[in-house]
Amino acid sequence: MAKKYNTYDHMRDAFVDAMTDLAAANKNLVMLDADLSGCVNSGCFQAKYPDRFFNVGISEADMVGIAAGLSATGLIPVAHTFACFASRRAFDQFFLSANYAKQNVKLVGTDPGITSQMNGGTHMPFEDFGLMKMVPGLVVFEPSDSVSCYKLSQQAAIHKGSTYMRLQRKGTTVRYTDDTKIELGRGIVIKDGIDVTLIATGLVMVDAAVKAVELLEAEGISAAVIDMHTVKPLDEALVLEYAKKTGKIVTIENAQRCNGLGSAISDYLSEVHPTLVKRMGIDDEFGEVGTLAYLQKRYSLMPEDIVKTVLALK
Amino acid sequence: MLNEAEVKALQKKAIDIRKLTIGAIANLGAGHIGGAMSIVELLTILYHKWMQVDPTDPKKVDRDKLVVSKGHSGPAVYATLADKGFFPLEWLDTLNQGGTNLPSHCDMNKTPGVDFTTGSLGQGSSAAVGIALGNRYQGIERFTYLVLGDGESQEGQVWEAAMSAAQFKLGKLIAFTDYNKQQLDDYCDNIMGMDPLDEKWASFGWHVQKIDGHDFNALDAAIEAAQAETKKPSMIVLDTVKSKGYCFGEGIKGNHSMGINTEQASEAIAKLESEV
Numbered sequence A: 001m002a003k004k005y006n007t008y009d010h011m012r013d014a015f016v017d018a019m020t021d022l023a024a025a026n027k028n029l030v031m032l033d034a035d036l037s038g039c040v041n042s043g044c045f046q047a048k049y050p051d052r053f054f055n056v057g058i059s060e061a062d063m064v065g066i067a068a069g070l071s072a073t074g075l076i077p078v079a080h081t082f083a084c085f086a087s088r089r090a091f092d093q094f095f096l097s098a099n100y101a102k103q104n105v106k107l108v109g110t111d112p113g114i115t116s117q118m119n120g121g122t123h124m125p126f127e128d129f130g131l132m133k134m135v136p137g138l139v140v141f142e143p144s145d146s147v148s149c150y151k152l153s154q155q156a157a158i159h160k161g162s163t164y165m166r167l168q169r170k171g172t173t174v175r176y177t178d179d180t181k182i183e184l185g186r187g188i189v190i191k192d193g194i195d196v197t198l199i200a201t202g203l204v205m206v207d208a209a210v211k212a213v214e215l216l217e218a219e220g221i222s223a224a225v226i227d228m229h230t231v232k233p234l235d236e237a238l239v240l241e242y243a244k245k246t247g248k249i250v251t252i253e254n255a256q257r258c259n260g261l262g263s264a265i266s267d268y269l270s271e272v273h274p275t276l277v278k279r280m281g282i283d284d285e286f287g288e289v290g291t292l293a294y295l296q297k298r299y300s301l302m303p304e305d306i307v308k309t310v311l312a313l314k
Numbered sequence B: 001m002l003n004e005a006e007v008k009a010l011q012k013k014a015i016d017i018r019k020l021t022i023g024a025i026a027n028l029g030a031g032h033i034g035g036a037m038s039i040v041e042l043l044t045i046l047y048h049k050w051m052q053v054d055p056t057d058p059k060k061v062d063r064d065k066l067v068v069s070k071g072h073s074g075p076a077v078y079a080t081l082a083d084k085g086f087f088p089l090e091w092l093d094t095l096n097q098g099g100t101n102l103p104s105h106c107d108m109n110k111t112p113g114v115d116f117t118t119g120s121l122g123q124g125s126s127a128a129v130g131i132a133l134g135n136r137y138q139g140i141e142r143f144t145y146l147v148l149g150d151g152e153s154q155e156g157q158v159w160e161a162a163m164s165a166a167q168f169k170l171g172k173l174i175a176f177t178d179y180n181k182q183q184l185d186d187y188c189d190n191i192m193g194m195d196p197l198d199e200k201w202a203s204f205g206w207h208v209q210k211i212d213g214h215d216f217n218a219l220d221a222a223i224e225a226a227q228a229e230t231k232k233p234s235m236i237v238l239d240t241v242k243s244k245g246y247c248f249g250e251g252i253k254g255n256h257s258m259g260i261n262t263e264q265a266s267e268a269i270a271k272l273e274s275e276v
Helices: A013-025 A043-048 A060-072 A083-089 A091-100 A113-119 A130-132 A146-158 A203-218 A236-246 A261-272 A294-297 A303-312 B002-027 B035-038 B038-049 B071-084 B089-094 B123-137 B157-168 B188-192 B197-203 B216-230 B262-275
Strands: A030-035 A053-054 A076-082 A106-110 A139-141 A163-167 A188-191 A196-200 A224-225 A230-234 A248-256 A276-280 B063-068 B144-149 B173-179 B209-214 B234-240
Touching: A013 A030, A013 A043, A013 B002, A030 A060, A030 B209, A043 A053, A060 A076, A060 A203, A060 B123, A083 A106, A083 A113, A083 A130, A083 A163, A083 B071, A083 B157, A091 B123, A106 A146, A106 B209, A113 A203, A113 A248, A113 A294, A113 A303, A113 B188, A130 A139, A130 A163, A130 A248, A130 A261, A130 B035, A139 A146, A163 A303, A188 A203, A196 A236, A196 A303, A196 B157, A203 A224, A203 A248, A203 A294, A203 A303, A224 A236, A230 A236, A230 A261, A236 A248, A236 A261, A236 B002, A248 A261, A261 A276, A261 B144, A276 A303, B002 B035, B002 B038, B002 B071, B002 B216, B002 B262, B035 B173, B038 B197, B038 B216, B063 B071, B063 B123, B123 B144, B123 B157, B123 B173, B144 B216, B173 B197, B173 B216, B197 B209, B197 B234, B209 B216, B216 B234
Parallel strands: A030 A053, A030 A076, A076 A106, A106 A163, A139 A163, A196 A224, A196 A248, A248 A276, B063 B144, B144 B173, B173 B234, B209 B234
Antiparallel strands: A139 A230, A188 A224
């Protein structure tokens, strides 16, 4: 029976299943963790492939370096930790030992941005998109549901070169079906529209954009919604198509709006087809503790905030 | 145990490598002479006795690997590899120049025979753990060698890797510390002392030996003993002299990286030749 990717309760389960399934056919795939295996449930992988799972303890820099060494022997290491540590703490190791050395390390950072909730400001990476985008040649992406998580994480694993996946661990939604065409580097048009295009990334932000569309319809505004799961390389053709079609773009990301998705789109359009791009995201602030609902309001990332932003567009 | 002829041959080879190293740096005008010269005996015995490598097939899967984590020792590594036949000796004249295959710090994607890219100190230690782990999982029965600097051992990542290598019982990982007692700014003890280094490694669960790093017989015996230890990773602390064999650098402060002109190089090389 075909697998039902949209039946997972949490995106982390889709990720670990995707790796476990791929490992059955690819004996080179190995997984690493830095004492957060219990948070992503990679124990399922470990139980099936105990000789292919390495828990290095609380040492993220070492984990990324070991992953680079494993890659140098021809293996495909998939290394997980929280996004704050994957980006901030092990950045030099990922930059040099993995990327500059042209290795094949699949780094996964969980609990990005406001989804780190009760772990608070210390664990709340708004800057990982920006940091990772600056690594030459790196593929940077964030799935928005279990189906895209399963498919994109497998595509990243077989991609030749290092990748960074930003992953909301807990929760998921039913957005796509098993048959939806989902491809690394290609945005997904969730809904077409003619007045404005909402381009979002990640579960919470794509959800907010989809809800905003309904509210905008009540205002007589037809908004398109794109799930831009891959922030780098950017799907420039799709961005250009919708810039021409709707003339206005609002980007929504659970990250610093400086040097993230909105920046990538602005950078591109300013050179080829100057278009009004309003970038929603975190505005040069640190994170803080709270529930997801509190934080989404606190950082003005609610569907109503998107509506306000669209209505204010000239 | 090496016989007298073997020791003499290795000593002669070490002089050749030192001459090439001094020549390459002098051709450029300046470079990391200190930490390059202090590991010449180690590189010589690794590439001419212990390491199973094929200069005609540098990426051969079934080979021993060397990670020189103190990547600024590149000039000595390049001299050793060129002398061994991995690439033409003429390449040494391009050291650190635009478009070169021999950059200041070791680069596995540019230099045939270099097994891992290093430069940000400490990172080679984890990479070597990963290589040893990957080899074991894939049934590749080869050794992974790692060279650390003493100053480099102030990096926390070295000790993270020390823990993981012991935890994973990497018996085929053999590391060396180039204990030349000097770092860029001053003598290590004046900056951030690390003694007793051997006891630190032993307490991290490694098989530890401390030897004269310029003595071929001691090196040979220590590597043999390290290979015989199959349950633990091995650390061989090499008591060395920074800038060993470059007479204008030995025993002075500031010999981490220094200018070398052609006259100094000629005089230093003549002195080395007179010692044969």
